[in-house]
Every structure is written in structure tokens, then in C-alpha cells.
Amino acid sequence: MARIELRGLAHSYSTHPKGDADYALKRMDHVWHDGGAYALLGPSGCGKTTLLNIISGLVIPSEGQVLFDGLDVTRLPPQQRNIAQVFQFPVIYDTMSVFDNLAFPLRNRRVAETEVRARVEEVADMLELTGELGRRARGLTADAKQKISLGRGLVRSDVAAILFDEPLTVIDPQLKWLLRRKLKQIHERFQLSLIYVTHDQNEALTFAQQVVVMSEGSVMQLGTPQELFERPAHTFVGYFIGSPGMNFLPCRYEGGAAMVDNQRIPLAKSVLDHAPHRGVPLEIGIRPEHLRIGANPVNGALPAEIAMVEDLGNFKIVTARLGRHMLKAKLPEDDAVPGDHGWLTFPPDRTRLYADGRLVA
Amino acid sequence: MTLVLDRISRVVGGETHLHELSLTLEPGSLNVLFGPTLAGKTSLMRLMAGLDRPSGGRVLWDGKDVTGVSVRRRQVAMVYQQFVNYPSFTVYDNIASPLKLAGLPKAEIDRKVREAAGIMHIDGLLKRLPAELSGGQQQRTAIGRALVKEAGLLLLDEPLVNLDYKLREELRSEMREIFKRHRSIVVYATTEPLEALMLGGTITVLHEGRVLQSGPTVQVYHNPSSLRVGQVFSDPPLNQVDGVVDGSGVLLADGIRVPAAGHLADLAHGRYRFGIRANHLSVFRAHDDDIPVPGTVELAEISGSETFIHVHGPGIAWVVQQDGVHTLRIGEPVTAYVNARRLFAFGADGGLVAAPPRPRLGMAAE
Amino acid sequence: MDKRPYDNKAWLLVLPVFLIVAISAIIPLMTVVNYSVQDVLGPFQRVFVGTEWFEQVLNDDRLHGAFLRQLIFSGCVLLIQIPLGIAVALTMPVKGWQSSLCLVLVALPLLIPWNVVGTIWQLYARPDIGLAGVAVNSLGIPYNYTSSAFDAWLTVLIMDVWHWTPLVILLCYAGLRSIPEAFYQAAKIDGASAWAVFRYIQLPKMRRVLTIAILLRFMDSFMIYTEPFVLTGGGPGNATTFLSQFLAQIAVGQFDLGPAAAFSLIYFLVILLLSWIFYTYITHTDREDAR
The missing domain is CATH 3.40.50.300 (P-loop containing nucleotide triphosphate hydrolases)
Known part of the structure; x- marks a missing residue:
């Protein structure tokens, strides 16, 4: 050895x-x-x-x-x-x-x-x-x-x-x-x-x-x-690990949150501590397993259109449209899926920030 | 166009590749042929295409008997596992080849080729030769050539099996969208349960040259008509255990008592084989009515988001699919929790007797 | 749509081949059979003689001599050409322009017509003016293929080796190239010696091409005619008179059509038998592989 x-x-x-x-x-x-x-x-x-x-x-x-x-x-x-x-x-x-x-x-x-x-x-x-x-x-x-x-x-x-x-x-x-x-x-x-x-x-x-x-x-x-x-x-x-891969949304960084087309997505403190570099393209990333979709507008949730629901037996893949962006969420088989509209929640501890493709903190 | 296979069979050199089977494929439908290697998927496709002649039975196209008609006189396009392209033709000429054979005017050929290339995302590669393409691009070209033909019957024989995992995932979801817009009958053979579910449509489960079950794909998944369907059309395979139903409920393996409630309530007394999916087992108690099953860890595989725990115990050899990462050593004692609401019951002949009820879903957004 | 059965017309396409085979092979062969059982005394004067010609030919000492010479010659050809072909193929460069160059050089002798090969060697080995003949003699070794039976034999053998080993080399080379790189890598990792690589990887993987090479070389050498005819004319004496030449002597030289026909048939059957043995061997091992 x-x-x-x-x-x-x-x-x-x-x-x-x-x-x-x-x-x-x-x-x-x-x-x-x-x-x-x-x-x-x-x-x-x-x-x-x-x-x-x-x-x-x-x-x-x-x-x-x-x-x-x-x-x-x-x-x-x-x-x-x-x-x-x-x-x-x-x-x-x-x-x-x-x-x-x-x-x-x-x-x-x-x-x-x-x-x-x-x-x-x-x-x-x-x-x-x-x-x-x-x-x-x-x-x-x-x-x-x-x-x-x-x-x-x-x-x-x-x-x-x-x-x-x-x-x-x-x-x-x-x-x-x-x-x-x-x-x-x-x-x-x-x-x-x-x-x-x-x-x-x-x-x-x-x-x-x-x-x-x-x-x-x-x-x-x-x-x-x-x-x-x-x-x-x-x-x-x-993108490569996970099926489907991670969702990425281009964003700006503003006052302790990520801004995706003027929608505010709060980030965890550990991310905020490492102030991202200026002038580099930023993206937030979230796993389909971690993105939540609800039927009701809970605090901080973003409104989205439900574009498609795929029933894959053990789980479901929901494709949602947030502004110009498409996101995928992976739901357990017994979870209910809202009809045409739903509310997306990005749990801060699961939401990652990427600067020029690299993980920030 | 409707394609009907009427009691067709195929025997080659004394070996039966397909036992007498009947299928009806509706126009514009997506049909998944599912089964392990040597189940008869390719044999069946070759009969549909007219590449082989059935040993018995008839093939009807829109009610007309085409059993003896050769493949060249049928409207068929086929995509294979191997990337089959003309090596000396550019991507453009490869896609254009069926149209040129059909003698279409140049302008129309050009329009159709560009459209198909656009759909397959290879419009930037039209001047390249197949040898200069990656595997994924070669297969896109082959699929483009099949699409452009606008044949009444499009056959795809495990088209993604030779591609990288991630590429497979991309192409799979693209193809489902393309098939939706396609008016022809699409037949897609695969060995992977997840691929079948992602494509949706209707499924025909084949095993050793026989149709085990057919129906809407998700429905077949949730209601496997037999133990064998449950085994093959499930990844990991359906976990199994012997059980007896008596006056005081269900007795699984060596003394695991489970209440005979809900869908199990109407079972007649006697011996059954019970099945449960890996994701319905857990190594943690999730509900009050979960029943503990003691065992030892045979193997624990971590896939990042999930852990697959192979649990062995008296009378059981199960795989538990557990969310999250759990480090378990081989040989360690472990408890698997099973819930009666999730059990499939199969009779002595292997046929489904009771399936777990599907929760009513749907929550109205206001 | 019509309901014509599957391409039964295709059988018509086979017809030309039937006709060609009939005209080129079956009819001439039947003529030979015809001659072998008759005594042709003159035009329209024939007598049925049964197996007389066969008996005569089979009891002919000259035939026995020629047959023995033929077997020894073919044996020598295989013993030299097969190992030599393998050895050269193993040492040939694998890639780059060197390999292309080697292939062309090796293939050159195969492009020369048979009778020209004979002529080349006739001149080359001449003890008075030939480069090789003069060189050998000047080394103090008496060498003259027109007078010494041994020298004549040796010359014919070397000539055949020069002419036909390239075929064996090309076949072996192709066989070697088809071995996946992983086999060599695995052998390296297993610590195999060069000999072990040859014995357990290269030789087994070359088995099929080698069978073909042996079959071709055996059949060809068994039917050799032109080169010794040009070089030595079968001499000195009968030293290099092989079966084909012996046959030509009876048929053309002595115009004994009956015995010549009988002999042709025997010759044909011997080659057919040997080819069949090879063929069954190949298909048998193939079937074993499939299992």
C-alpha cells in the first residue's frame, strides 16, 4: 500500500x-x-x-x-x-x-x-x-x-x-x-x-x-x-454531480443578499463574511433537492410559474420559471405540487454563491 | 398511422426469441420497450421495421397487412446503439441523405436539414465529418437523420447507451420534447427504469420474449402486475420478503408482525410474497406505525444526496434508500423500518394481489 | 401495399455465378474425368479403360519421387516461412512513416510475376555472371545450381522464401495490430517477459491469421510450377521436378492424356482433402471460441 x-x-x-x-x-x-x-x-x-x-x-x-x-x-x-x-x-x-x-x-x-x-x-x-x-x-x-x-x-x-x-x-x-x-x-x-x-x-x-x-x-x-x-x-x-445538476442563476450582490432580476434571495452569514470580488460575474447555485416549492406565499418566497412536472416514480422533477430563468426542483413522490403558480424558497444554508464559476466561502 | 402487431412470434434456429404477442401502437404515441438484455426488444423492433419476417402472426399498418413487405417499402427510421453515420459525408449530407433518396427539391431539403439540425443543436457543425465529432454529436446527427425522414414509425434502440452519463441525461430530456412534437409512432427501447420513467408515454415490459405488462409508464411503475415486473422495472430492484396472512395480521419473514390494515385488510389467509421499494424503507423511524426489522449492514454506498444501505437479516436481503449521508460499516447491526401502507402483495403465481394506495395529490394554489 | 414475399427474386442474381462456375470449373473438370477413364487413340477413337490410368499413375516411381520431393519442399517452405514471417512482423515498426515504408518494401516481392521471379533468380544465382553465384563461389564455397542437385534445391527454396514470406509477414502484421493495447499494458503490469507476451498474447491472438497463412502457403507451394520451371527446368536430373512439373511432362511432353488426366484428378483430390482438413479445423476452433 x-x-x-x-x-x-x-x-x-x-x-x-x-x-x-x-x-x-x-x-x-x-x-x-x-x-x-x-x-x-x-x-x-x-x-x-x-x-x-x-x-x-x-x-x-x-x-x-x-x-x-x-x-x-x-x-x-x-x-x-x-x-x-x-x-x-x-x-x-x-x-x-x-x-x-x-x-x-x-x-x-x-x-x-x-x-x-x-x-x-x-x-x-x-x-x-x-x-x-x-x-x-x-x-x-x-x-x-x-x-x-x-x-x-x-x-x-x-x-x-x-x-x-x-x-x-x-x-x-x-x-x-x-x-x-x-x-x-x-x-x-x-x-x-x-x-x-x-x-x-x-x-x-x-x-x-x-x-x-x-x-x-x-x-x-x-x-x-x-x-x-x-x-x-x-x-x-x-452541474456534473447530481441528477439533474445544480440550478444556477446569474445575480448581483446587494446589501447582504443576492439579487436575481430585482428579486431578493437571502444568503447565509458565512457567505456574507467573504465579500465577493467586484467586477466578476456572480451566480447563486442551489440543488434541485434543496429548492422548495409551496402553494402559498410564505415569507421571502418568490413567485414562479410551474412549467412542467415529471413523475419519475420515486420522485418528481418540477421545472419552474422564475423571470427569465428555469429552475428544477426534486420532490419526494408523495409531495403535492402546486398547479400553475407556486412560491420558491431558497434555504440560505443551502444556497451557494459563485464568483466567476468558483464557490465563495 | 396505427401499427398493430397481431399475435406475432419469432423463432430463429429452434430458439424462440419472441413468443406470440400482440401490441397496438397509436399514431403520435411514445412507446417504451423495456426489459433487460435479451428480453426481445431488438427482435421486436426488427419485426416492426420489416427487417425480419415474423415466424407467425401479422403486422398491420393502418389496417393493411404489411407482414411480407420489405423495409425499403415501409416508412421507417431507425437509430441504433452504435453511432451509424456515413463516414465520408458531412453532417449536412448525412442528415440530407434520406431526403435526397426521396428526390425532394434542393430548397426543401435545405430547409428541412437546417430545421432538424437546429432541433438537435448541431446547426454549427453542418460542415464537419462524423470523425470530427464527439460521440454525443455523432448520435445527434444520427437522430437528426431519422427525424428528417418524417417516417410514420421512428425506432430507437437504446440510442443513449454508449454516451457519457451526463450527456445521456441532457439528450434524454431533449428527446422527450422532440417526441412530443412528432406525429409519428415513436418506439424507444431501454434497459434503464429511470430512462423509461423520464420518457413517460406507454411502456411495454418484456422478459424472455414475452410481454409481462403494458400501460402508461408511471401507472405500470406503481402497479406492477407481477413480482417480475416489480423486480426489473425498479432501480434498485423491488425488495422482497415472504409472508403469511392469518387471523392476527401479516407475519413477515421470521416473526415480523405487521398489521393487515388498509389495502392489506382484504387479503385472504395464506402465503404471499411481499414487495417494498428501497425508498420506502428507512433506517430511522418516520411514522408511529413503522415496524422495526433488525439486520446487519452488508454494504453502504453513498451517492452524495443519498445512501444505499444493503441490509441482511433472517429471511431478508433488502436495499434501503436513505436520504442524506450515513456512514455505516460492513457488518454493523442496523434496524430497517417498514410500513404496512407501502407493501405490495403478490400471490403464489407471482401476480399482484394488492398495491399500496396512491395518495391523492393536488393542492390548489389560490 | 403489395404483398410480395420477401425478395425471392434475389435467387436470379445468383444465376450468373452458377453459369460462370459451370463453364470455368465444372465442365473442364468433367472433361478431365472423361479423359481419365478412356484411351484416346485418335479423333473419334476412344476406348473405355476403367481405372487403368489411375493404377498406372499410382504405381509410377517417378510420381512417388515427385510426391516425396513435393512434400519435403512444402514442409521446408512452412518451416522456414512461418517462423520467419512471425519474426519479421514482430520487429516491424508500429506507427509513423516507418511502418508504411516497411509495409511497401515487404510487399514488393509479391508484386513481381512468377516467371519474372524465376528469371531474376536464374540470373542472380548464376555462378558465372550472377551477383550471388559469383559471391558465394569467391568465398570458396563451390556453388552451381545447374549441376548440383543440392544447390538447385537450395536455390528454389530460397527463391520461394524471398517471394512468399512477405505474405506471411503481412498477415501476421495485421493480426498483431488487431491486439488491443490493454493486453500489452496488462502484461507489463503482470511483469510478463517478452517471451511470455509472445507466448500468451501475441501467438494466441495470431492463431487465426496463422491458420490462413499456413493454408495459403501450403496450397501454393504444393502447386508450385513456374519458378522452378524457369530457374532449373526441374533439373538437374529430376532434383527439382515437383508434382505440377511432372504432370506437365506427362501431358505436354509425352502427350499421355489419359495418365495425365488421372494424375490431375488425384492431385486435385489431394489438395481438396488437405484444404478441407484445414477448413474444418478453423471452423471447429471458431465454434470453440464462441462457447
Whole structure:
């Protein structure tokens, strides 16, 4: 197990990068804790796979260093880094049996055959593959193959981290959570460092203790699922996490409140303490889960038109029009929805202020 | 145009892909074909399109039998999982291709292509080639090409499955709006319950080549006709428990006593299988009549706004969907609270016997 | 709308192919069958002889010699060309202009007509004026393909290797390129040696193209005619007379149409049998894969 440190790390696939646009990964500094479960989350092309490949040693970064437990491994090849990786599409050795597949990394490292047998049997037991050990790996289902890929990482006692590159892409929806549970159990039991790349927020949030949200080669926020949900550091995170994403309304700042088209929305004291910069565009953000819609004009509520109500079984999504702006609210299934008009309340402790896209306090 | 499938079936090489099934698709309707992989969604669509010939039964279009008519003579547009575009055509020519084949005048083609591109938000990309587009833009082009054809039948076979999560969400809500304005029959296949609910319309739940249930999507969600529908058309799947109804109420699993009130009051004595949705369970007592069920934590997954707690106990293996973030360790003891008002009851044959009543909603704004 | 059944007309489209196959393959073949069971004494003078020609041909020592030579030759071709092709494909550059250049260079010998290949090597290996022939002799190694049976053999073999290994290389190269990058990455992480990567990833993934390469090379080398005909004319003696040439000698040289026809049929059946064995092997392993 290892602490992973990224120092001044940046990467460009072109040999003479000119501007920011040439960088697949923009300069970053991070320390990831030993035994943590991390997810790298972002849309296609955000640099998450590049970052994963730099950590595994498949790509050598053009700038900066990667340290495992303080040791510079930037230029070490993957086999000398003690990492394991599970890929998007199952990688198995076709001609070998399941047992030989699992034993492969150990045999390559000249581990004694008795120990190989013991380790393989232990891992197979953990992954519920014991019954398949004698079978040819070729004919197995996709989820069994992914378990073998994972198993090849687990058999090694020296593994510093296991990396996952969208490992559930080819797995049937019904089997996804079984595999996810297996991963979680293994993590709890062995306290391995896990790094998981995905574009699916559900997978990232349910898997990881810490989620690294990336966009256009930069890390937008590193935080627990709860932090990402409750205090998105950037409007991108607000939009990307949550379904539907956070509502954003451009506003002015005036006398301790946000003004949206001359409508007053009070803010929490912690926000007020950090006077926003002048001359930068301001927005308030609120989660659909936190926006309240009532039928009656309670104190401070803003009148809105109800544009649409979607019944999604477990919950409802209400789209409301506030002046020129559209807002979405997520309501429990049994909550009543007003007819054509309603009153919106922005709870101050749930309403965030963003200056130039970044969270203010 | 109305499309009627009359007792059609499909058998390939001795394997039955579709058992005799009948469906009526109304003009201008949005029909969701829902089911897990290999349920028969694609087989059914191929029959509707005329790509395959049914082994038995008839396909009627506005009352006319079109069973043997090839796909080229039917008015059909189709969108696939893979992004299918002509690689050497620009976006403009891709969208224009069905119109050019139909021999429309240039000016009209131009107008229609620009309109469809506008709807799909790709009007700025008309001169690009598919290879220069992102996955989302490629699929928008493919959908644009299907829309512009103004075919009587628009088939979409899991069109968003290969897109990024967030893109899927955007395109999904856009598509629902587009379908609303569309006069043709839209058939949309999906494996995801949430996607089906977001699209709305009517749903046909398929399983192993059979129709399990069909009806308005939300109604089917709240009244699954069988245990299996409840299982597949629910995410997470419907939680289940065995139970007995006797003189003193309902006995769930190994000794959980639940009053047989409300919709359960009329149940005849005997064995049942009860179902309850994950979001109707809680690890906190919310109402006075909630019944505690002891168990241990099998897994707790946090999704930011919610926590999914997998609870195992004697006779139960449930998922509790709890609002907020709750840190629970694997193996920790936990109590799940269940309320009798939320229970579905299924008979021995798996058929629905009693469904929880829907609260009457609607509050008048003055 | 009409209710015509599904495109039954399509069968009409197959008709031209039937006609072409009939004219180009079936009718000539039947002619050969016809000749193989008759003795043609002159125009309109034919006698049915049954299996006599077959017996004669099968008991012909010259045929046995040619058949043995043919098997050894085809065996040598496979033993050299397949490993060599794999080895070269493995060392070829993967991307950039270098890979395109290599592909063009490798493919060059495939573009040269058979008889020109024979002529090139005939000149190149000549001990009096040929570059290779003179060079070898000047090293003190006596070499003359027109007088030494061994030298002639060697020359034909090297010529075939030069001409046809590129085909194996191209097939293997294509097979190697179709292996997803993740397999190499996983192997690196698993600490696999270069040999293990070859043994457990590259070779299994190349199995299919290799089967095709072996099949093609076997069939082609089994039917080799033009190059040895141009180079050595089958000599010295009968040292490089392979089956095709032997057949030509009977049919054209001696005008023994009956035995030649019988021999053609045997030859044809042998190749058909071997191809069928390969074909069933391929489809069998494919089915195993699908499982």
C-alpha cells in the first residue's frame, strides 16, 4: 500500500506544447492517502485516463513527478511500480486456465509454486471463482473475466494500488452492483489503495471515499461524495454531480443578499463574511433537492410559474420559471405540487454563491 | 398511422426469441420497450421495421397487412446503439441523405436539414465529418437523420447507451420534447427504469420474449402486475420478503408482525410474497406505525444526496434508500423500518394481489 | 401495399455465378474425368479403360519421387516461412512513416510475376555472371545450381522464401495490430517477459491469421510450377521436378492424356482433402471460441 503524491504534474501529448490547450493534463499537486478509495470522474476527454496511465506508468508525464510513499517512480515502468490495473474490456490470457491466469503475475516474479497455489486459492475464494479454477478462461462471461483481471492484481502481496479504468462498461446492469459490492468488501478487508476512473457519477460516488472531479485536464474538486454534493467548489462540479445538476442563476450582490432580476434571495452569514470580488460575474447555485416549492406565499418566497412536472416514480422533477430563468426542483413522490403558480424558497444554508464559476466561502 | 402487431412470434434456429404477442401502437404515441438484455426488444423492433419476417402472426399498418413487405417499402427510421453515420459525408449530407433518396427539391431539403439540425443543436457543425465529432454529436446527427425522414414509425434502440452519463441525461430530456412534437409512432427501447420513467408515454415490459405488462409508464411503475415486473422495472430492484396472512395480521419473514390494515385488510389467509421499494424503507423511524426489522449492514454506498444501505437479516436481503449521508460499516447491526401502507402483495403465481394506495395529490394554489 | 414475399427474386442474381462456375470449373473438370477413364487413340477413337490410368499413375516411381520431393519442399517452405514471417512482423515498426515504408518494401516481392521471379533468380544465382553465384563461389564455397542437385534445391527454396514470406509477414502484421493495447499494458503490469507476451498474447491472438497463412502457403507451394520451371527446368536430373512439373511432362511432353488426366484428378483430390482438413479445423476452433 502506498501514499501517492503528484508533484507539479502535467502532461502534453505534443512534444512542444504552446498553450494550455495543448495539455491533456494541466499542472496539478495532490497527495492521495494510503488505503483510500479514489474515483477520477469526468466527461470524455477530461484527462482522467491520462492521469491513471501516468500513475500506472504506462505514460511518462512531460512535467512533474509521481511519488509512491515518497519514492520518485515517475520514470519507472509499470512492472516495477507494484500496481495492478483492471481495464475497460476484460484482459485475460485466452489459452490459460483461470488458475494459470491468476498465477501469472506471481510466476513471472518467480514466486515458489506452493505459495502461488495458496495465494491463488485464497483470491479465488474471495472472488467466488473457486469452482472455475480449472476452466479455460476464454469461455467465461464478461463479469467473471473482469473478476479474473481484478484477481491478478489481488494475488500479489506487494501491490501498492489497484487501478480501474471504467471496469463495469461491459457488465450487465443487474450484475454491476454485485461486482461493486465485491470491490467494497475487498477494500474494507485489505485497505488497499484503489483508484477508479469513470464518467458515471453514480459509480464514482458510490464507490469512492474521495472523488476527483476533472474537466479539460484540470482537477475541479477533490472531495467526499457529500462535499461534492453539498458544496461544489465550481459550477462545473455542481452541474456534473447530481441528477439533474445544480440550478444556477446569474445575480448581483446587494446589501447582504443576492439579487436575481430585482428579486431578493437571502444568503447565509458565512457567505456574507467573504465579500465577493467586484467586477466578476456572480451566480447563486442551489440543488434541485434543496429548492422548495409551496402553494402559498410564505415569507421571502418568490413567485414562479410551474412549467412542467415529471413523475419519475420515486420522485418528481418540477421545472419552474422564475423571470427569465428555469429552475428544477426534486420532490419526494408523495409531495403535492402546486398547479400553475407556486412560491420558491431558497434555504440560505443551502444556497451557494459563485464568483466567476468558483464557490465563495 | 396505427401499427398493430397481431399475435406475432419469432423463432430463429429452434430458439424462440419472441413468443406470440400482440401490441397496438397509436399514431403520435411514445412507446417504451423495456426489459433487460435479451428480453426481445431488438427482435421486436426488427419485426416492426420489416427487417425480419415474423415466424407467425401479422403486422398491420393502418389496417393493411404489411407482414411480407420489405423495409425499403415501409416508412421507417431507425437509430441504433452504435453511432451509424456515413463516414465520408458531412453532417449536412448525412442528415440530407434520406431526403435526397426521396428526390425532394434542393430548397426543401435545405430547409428541412437546417430545421432538424437546429432541433438537435448541431446547426454549427453542418460542415464537419462524423470523425470530427464527439460521440454525443455523432448520435445527434444520427437522430437528426431519422427525424428528417418524417417516417410514420421512428425506432430507437437504446440510442443513449454508449454516451457519457451526463450527456445521456441532457439528450434524454431533449428527446422527450422532440417526441412530443412528432406525429409519428415513436418506439424507444431501454434497459434503464429511470430512462423509461423520464420518457413517460406507454411502456411495454418484456422478459424472455414475452410481454409481462403494458400501460402508461408511471401507472405500470406503481402497479406492477407481477413480482417480475416489480423486480426489473425498479432501480434498485423491488425488495422482497415472504409472508403469511392469518387471523392476527401479516407475519413477515421470521416473526415480523405487521398489521393487515388498509389495502392489506382484504387479503385472504395464506402465503404471499411481499414487495417494498428501497425508498420506502428507512433506517430511522418516520411514522408511529413503522415496524422495526433488525439486520446487519452488508454494504453502504453513498451517492452524495443519498445512501444505499444493503441490509441482511433472517429471511431478508433488502436495499434501503436513505436520504442524506450515513456512514455505516460492513457488518454493523442496523434496524430497517417498514410500513404496512407501502407493501405490495403478490400471490403464489407471482401476480399482484394488492398495491399500496396512491395518495391523492393536488393542492390548489389560490 | 403489395404483398410480395420477401425478395425471392434475389435467387436470379445468383444465376450468373452458377453459369460462370459451370463453364470455368465444372465442365473442364468433367472433361478431365472423361479423359481419365478412356484411351484416346485418335479423333473419334476412344476406348473405355476403367481405372487403368489411375493404377498406372499410382504405381509410377517417378510420381512417388515427385510426391516425396513435393512434400519435403512444402514442409521446408512452412518451416522456414512461418517462423520467419512471425519474426519479421514482430520487429516491424508500429506507427509513423516507418511502418508504411516497411509495409511497401515487404510487399514488393509479391508484386513481381512468377516467371519474372524465376528469371531474376536464374540470373542472380548464376555462378558465372550472377551477383550471388559469383559471391558465394569467391568465398570458396563451390556453388552451381545447374549441376548440383543440392544447390538447385537450395536455390528454389530460397527463391520461394524471398517471394512468399512477405505474405506471411503481412498477415501476421495485421493480426498483431488487431491486439488491443490493454493486453500489452496488462502484461507489463503482470511483469510478463517478452517471451511470455509472445507466448500468451501475441501467438494466441495470431492463431487465426496463422491458420490462413499456413493454408495459403501450403496450397501454393504444393502447386508450385513456374519458378522452378524457369530457374532449373526441374533439373538437374529430376532434383527439382515437383508434382505440377511432372504432370506437365506427362501431358505436354509425352502427350499421355489419359495418365495425365488421372494424375490431375488425384492431385486435385489431394489438395481438396488437405484444404478441407484445414477448413474444418478453423471452423471447429471458431465454434470453440464462441462457447
